[in-house]
Amino acid sequence: MNDLEDKMRDALRPVGPTDGFSDRVLARLASGTQRSTQEAQARPRFHRANSRWVSIALAASIVVAVLIGQQWRVQQQEEGLKARRQLIEALRVTSDKLDLAYQVVNDPSPSEAQHEPGV
Amino acid sequence: MNLRIAPTLLLSLLLLSSAGAAESPALLRLPNFDSLTERASESVNITLDSTLLGLAARFLDAEDPEDAAAKDVIRGLTGIYVRSFTFEEDFAYPRTDIDTLRKQLSAPGWQRLVEVRSRKEQAHVDIYISILGEKANGLAIIASEPREFTIVNIVGSIDLEKLHKLEGQFGIPKLELEKD
Numbered sequence: 001m002n003d004l005e006d007k008m009r010d011a012l013r014p015v016g017p018t019d020g021f022s023d024r025v026l027a028r029l030a031s032g033t034q035r036s037t038q039e040a041q042a043r044p045r046f047h048r049a050n051s052r053w054v055s056i057a058l059a060a061s062i063v064v065a066v067l068i069g070q071q072w073r074v075q076q077q078e079e080g081l082k083a084r085r086q087l088i089e090a091l092r093v094t095s096d097k098l099d100l101a102y103q104v105v106n107d108p109s110p111s112e113a114q115h116e117p118g119v
Numbered sequence: 120m121n122l123r124i125a126p127t128l129l130l131s132l133l134l135l136s137s138a139g140a141a142e143s144p145a146l147l148r149l150p151n152f153d154s155l156t157e158r159a160s161e162s163v164n165i166t167l168d169s170t171l172l173g174l175a176a177r178f179l180d181a182e183d184p185e186d187a188a189a190k191d192v193i194r195g196l197t198g199i200y201v202r203s204f205t206f207e208e209d210f211a212y213p214r215t216d217i218d219t220l221r222k223q224l225s226a227p228g229w230q231r232l233v234e235v236r237s238r239k240e241q242a243h244v245d246i247y248i249s250i251l252g253e254k255a256n257g258l259a260i261i262a263s264e265p266r267e268f269t270i271v272n273i274v275g276s277i278d279l280e281k282l283h284k285l286e287g288q289f290g291i292p293k294l295e296l297e298k299d
Contacts, residue, residue, distance in 0.1 A: 076174075083167065083175035090165045090201045091189055094271050097262040101244040104237040 143197065144228050145249035145257020147272045150216050152202055155268070158211055159204035169197040196275030209265040217261060220270060221245075224259055241265050248277075 156162045167175065172193055179186040193199070204212060224231070224247045233246040242264045249257030260271040 077178075080174045080178040083171045084178040086165045086167055087172070087175040087179075087189060087193065087199065088185070089163065090167060090199045090271070091192060093163060093165075093201050093203055093269060094199075094260065094273070097244060097260045097269055097271060098246075100242060100262060100264075101233055101235045101246060101260075104235045104240070104242060104244065105233070107237065107239070 143256065143274050144226075144251070145259075145272075145274045146198060147200070147220065147223050147259060147270075149200060149202060149270065149272065150219050152204065152216065155204050155212055155216070158206065160207045161203075161205040163201055163203040165199065165201040167199045172196060172199065192278075192281045196273060196277070198272070198274035200272040200274075201270070203269040204267065206266045206268075211266075212263075212268045217263060217268070220259075220261060224261075229257075229259070 152162075152164075156164070176190055176193060179190045181187055181190065206212065223229075224245075228251065229247050229249050231245060232248045233244070235242070235244040237243075242262070244260065244262045247259040247261075248255050249259075255277045256275065258271070258273040258277050260269070262269040262271075
């Protein structure tokens with residue numbers, strides 16, 4: 001029994017820390033704090049850089065969209081004016097040929113003009 | 120039940136849309152005039168489908184009398200096609216192209232409105248009209264003169280009165296015929 005008590009006492013006796021224990025603990029704490037501080041400092045910088053690129057990309061997209069829109073408007077206008085010119089020319093040619101038919105029909109000199117019956 | 124109706128409805132819609140997009144019988148298949156374009160001293164090649172007519176209409180000024188007349192004429196039209204060639208020599212164009220067109224114009228639905236032959240000017244003008252039901256839905260003009268050959272095909276509901284009113288517009292002097 002005494003032997004068991006002795007063994008337990010021996011096992012549970014307070015043991016002092018090894019040399020430099022507290023220094024190692026303090027050093028580890030210090031390095032941990034530094035790392036978290038660095039991470040904390042780096043995060044906003046990353047966000048700042050990121051948001052700057054997002055703003056640049058957004059601004060560039062708006063400029064490109066405006067330029068494309070303007071180009072499309074100019075192109076539409078050119079096509080519209082070309083179509084208008086063609087329309088006027090087409091009507092001029094049509095009018096010209098109808099005019100020729102009327103002239104020949106009304107010309108007193110010999111000509112052959114037939115109006116199809118029933119039309 | 121709904122699942123059975125859906126494909127039928129979709130098919131009906133597709134058929135309806137394809138019928139709507141079908142070519143008008145008043146639209147002529149104009150031959151390729153590339154060889155004539157090369158030989159002609161002047162050529163006019165105008166193709167205005169409904170999209171381009173709509174675009175052109177947006178650029179017509181309602182305040183301008185010429186533009187207003189044009190706008191009035193094209194209302195209801197779905198296409199204007201013009202091919203016109205001027206040559207430096209008499210009858211430099213082949214008759215086969217004209218015959219191809221005349222064949223198309225002999226199809227049911229087309230009626231010759233006017234046939235004009237002038238011996239003096241050697242001009243030959245035929246005006247055809249396409250009628251669907253009781254309405255004119257197309258017009259074709261074939262005009263051949265010694266040095267000029269013109270085809271006009273107008274598709275859509277045509278008001279001949281408005282076309283006649285074009286006379287005096289677009290730089291064409293009002294017709295004043297002198298009679299001996």
